[in-house]
Amino acid sequence: xxxxxVLQWDMADGQVVLVTTERLEGGSPLRSVYFVAxxxxxxxxxxxxxxxxxxxxxxxxxxxxxAAVKALGLKRGDFTHG
Numbered sequence: 001x002x003x004x005x006v007l008q009w010d011m012a013d014g015q016v017v018l019v020t021t022e023r024l025e026g027g028s029p030l031r032s033v034y035f036v037a038x039x040x041x042x043x044x045x046x047x048x049x050x051x052x053x054x055x056x057x058x059x060x061x062x063x064x065x066x067a068a069v070k071a072l073g074l075k076r077g078d079f080t081h082g
Contacts, residue, residue: 014064014074015044016082020057033082035064037074047079 014037021030036044041060049058072080 012039012069012076013066014038014069015041016061016064017044017048017079018059018061019048019052020059021053022055022057024055033061034079035068035072035074035082036079037064037069037072037076044079047077 014035017034017036019032019034021032023029034048036047038044038047045058045060052058074080
């Protein structure tokens with residue numbers, strides 16, 4: 001008898017994360033968008049927040065559909081700058 005096990009990892013939705021950088025010299029803040037392959041908003045914020053400076057605010061801005069995560073070629077925990 002032959003028994004085969006097939007593991008299939010389904011990609012999940014990700015998060016759009018907005019980073020707002022307050023300029024040290026004043027003026028309008030700069031905004032950057034990151035696409036994170038992590039379904040949980042708090043985890044996505046933590047991934048991006050780990051590399052940000054103290055004058056930068058990190059917010060989970062909304063869901064990134066699974067199709068977009070796949071199209072960007074992201075694996076769970078990966079991110080790209082938008």
